[in-house]
Amino acid sequence: MVMESKQLQAFKQHNHLLSQFIIRLSRFYDGFEPRIDEELQTLRGHLAGTPNFTLATTSIGKLETLLQNSDAALKKYTKETAAELEDTVKALQMQLNSNDKLRKQATEQLMTLNQPVDNLFSLQSLLTRALRLYRQGLDYVSKRSPSHTEPAAPVDKKGTDKLYASIYQELNQLLSNYAQKKPDDPQLREIRELLDTQQSEDALLHSCVVIIRMIVQDAMSDASLTGKVIQSLHNSLGKIQHGVTDTIEQSRQQFDSRQTVNAELRRQLDDMEDAVTQSDTLEALRQQAHSYMQGLSSTLTEREEADRAGQQALLDLMGSMQHQLTRLQRQTNSYKKKLAEQIVSSQTDALTRLPNRSAYNNKVRQSIQAFQRGTPLAVAVADVDHFKSINDRFGHATGDKTLQLVARHLRQNLSDSHFVARWGGEEFIILLQGLTADGAVEALEKVRDKLASLPFKFKQEKVTITASFGITMLKSDDSADDAFNRADAMLYTAKRQGRNCVVLG
Numbered sequence: 001m002v003m004e005s006k007q008l009q010a011f012k013q014h015n016h017l018l019s020q021f022i023i024r025l026s027r028f029y030d031g032f033e034p035r036i037d038e039e040l041q042t043l044r045g046h047l048a049g050t051p052n053f054t055l056a057t058t059s060i061g062k063l064e065t066l067l068q069n070s071d072a073a074l075k076k077y078t079k080e081t082a083a084e085l086e087d088t089v090k091a092l093q094m095q096l097n098s099n100d101k102l103r104k105q106a107t108e109q110l111m112t113l114n115q116p117v118d119n120l121f122s123l124q125s126l127l128t129r130a131l132r133l134y135r136q137g138l139d140y141v142s143k144r145s146p147s148h149t150e151p152a153a154p155v156d157k158k159g160t161d162k163l164y165a166s167i168y169q170e171l172n173q174l175l176s177n178y179a180q181k182k183p184d185d186p187q188l189r190e191i192r193e194l195l196d197t198q199q200s201e202d203a204l205l206h207s208c209v210v211i212i213r214m215i216v217q218d219a220m221s222d223a224s225l226t227g228k229v230i231q232s233l234h235n236s237l238g239k240i241q242h243g244v245t246d247t248i249e250q251s252r253q254q255f256d257s258r259q260t261v262n263a264e265l266r267r268q269l270d271d272m273e274d275a276v277t278q279s280d281t282l283e284a285l286r287q288q289a290h291s292y293m294q295g296l297s298s299t300l301t302e303r304e305e306a307d308r309a310g311q312q313a314l315l316d317l318m319g320s321m322q323h324q325l326t327r328l329q330r331q332t333n334s335y336k337k338k339l340a341e342q343i344v345s346s347q348t349d350a351l352t353r354l355p356n357r358s359a360y361n362n363k364v365r366q367s368i369q370a371f372q373r374g375t376p377l378a379v380a381v382a383d384v385d386h387f388k389s390i391n392d393r394f395g396h397a398t399g400d401k402t403l404q405l406v407a408r409h410l411r412q413n414l415s416d417s418h419f420v421a422r423w424g425g426e427e428f429i430i431l432l433q434g435l436t437a438d439g440a441v442e443a444l445e446k447v448r449d450k451l452a453s454l455p456f457k458f459k460q461e462k463v464t465i466t467a468s469f470g471i472t473m474l475k476s477d478d479s480a481d482d483a484f485n486r487a488d489a490m491l492y493t494a495k496r497q498g499r500n501c502v503v504l505g
């Protein structure tokens with residue numbers, strides 16, 4: 001009996017414990033769905049005080065069905081919420097296009113949101129992360145408001161920002177060309193500083209106008225230089241033409257005087273013939289002959305003298321013409337040399353001495369023709385990482401020096417059959433001919449790796465310079481622009497993936 005009551009006691013205790021546990025557990029699901037809430041409340045009622053297990057079992061059965069149905073609803077709910085979150089993070093990512101760190105975080109979150117979300121806890125963790133990103137994004141966007149002065153260089157490569165960046169790069173390129181010609185020009189220095197510190201559209205337009213005015217002035221003075229050369233060539237040619245006219249005139253005069261002399265000789269001979277036929281005596285004939293012979297001899301002497309004078313004049317003229325021709329040849333040669341220099345300098349980037357964009361345009365045209373004849377072509381774009389910070393920390397001159405060193409590094413570490421040009425700013429363009437995609441990536445990887453290990457030292461500070469590369473293989477229907485745009489998009493991916501890498505696409 002005692003044993004039985006002890007067992008009963010224990011049984012009651014277990015029942016109580018179990019009831020309490022089920023009550024606590026059921027509270028956890030409170031607020032999940034009204035019908036489940038209701039049934040949970042009923043179950044708790046059956047288990048509170050003296051538990052009624054018969055009713056509780058019925059209630060548990062009902063709950064089981066309700067929970068099974070709600071499982072599908074829960075899945076649908078988590079899926080919808082995750083999709084909504086994804087949209088929100090995407091919208092946020094668009095706002096963060098110039099903040100690499102936050103944009104990268106947004107990309108990572110989007111990748112997680114693409115995975116199936118299987119329970120409410122994962123959903124909650126995603127929500128918490130998205131909220132955190134949202135708050136950081138909000139801070140960043142509010143700091144970017146117009147009152148906040150942003151660094152000069154535009155980073156976004158799309159739409160207006162891309163246009164802005166390309167105008168900005170063009171201006172910088174033009175500026176560096178002119179800075180070489182006129183290193184001490186205060187106006188140039190002022191524009192450079194303006195571009196480095198300010199990025200309002202007004203400032204950009206103002207700089208455009210000033211630079212265009214400079215170019216026009218420069219072109220005008222170049223034209224007058226060319227005009228001088230042409231004038232001088234014209235003068236030389238004029239003198240030669242003059243000489244030729246003189247020579248023709250001289251010959252004509254000589255011909256006339258010879259004709260006159262010949263006519264005189266013919267007349268003298270006729271007279272002599274008449275005299276011979278009409279002479280009565282031998283003595284008269286001898287005298288006539290003597291006098292005609294004298295006449296003939298002096299006519300011949302005159303003719304000889306005239307001939308000699310004519311010949312001398314001709315020699316003088318020839319001498320002067322030769323002199324003019326030599327001068328003309330010298331002038332033409334120096335003009336040709338100047339022209340060749342002008343062509344080279346118009347195809348060369350003034351700062352890095354690499355071929356410039358115009359040279360690239362010519363080269364890519366030839367390379368595409370070679371591609372059509374079967375030589376593979378890879379187009380790559382390289383961009384120095386965090387270059388702005390070199391300028392900011394060590395000054396623009398060090399920035400320029402860095403660009404020169406990077407340019408030299410690229411040129412020296414790629415074979416001569418490959419083409420390297422400066423695209424503008426801190427961007428370079430490379431054409432690799434005759435390599436497979438793997439071969440081209442391998443060549444760039446070597447260049448990239450070697451650059452990253454070069455020991456740069458600025459103002460006693462050791463600095464690591466790295467570059468990111470985007471590369472693509474030319475396809476059969478590609479235009480030069482198609483290939484460039486693809487390589488540029490890959491460069492963008494390389495930057496997003498953390499820089500100092502080569503991305504093929």
Ligand SMILES: Nc1nc2c(ncn2[C@@H]2O[C@H](COP(=O)(O)OP(=O)(O)OP(=O)(O)O)[C@@H](O)[C@H]2O)c(=O)[nH]1
Nearest residue numbers: 153154172384385386387388389396399400425426
């Ligand atoms: N010294 C110097 N700076 C230049 C020249 N051309 C462009 N720049 C500067 O290059 C910088 C480019 O900076 P960003 O486009 O922000 O890029 P970044 O700092 O290199 O960063 P990531 O490309 O995102 O790695 C700007 O600050 C320009 O002023 C140049 O010829 N000489």
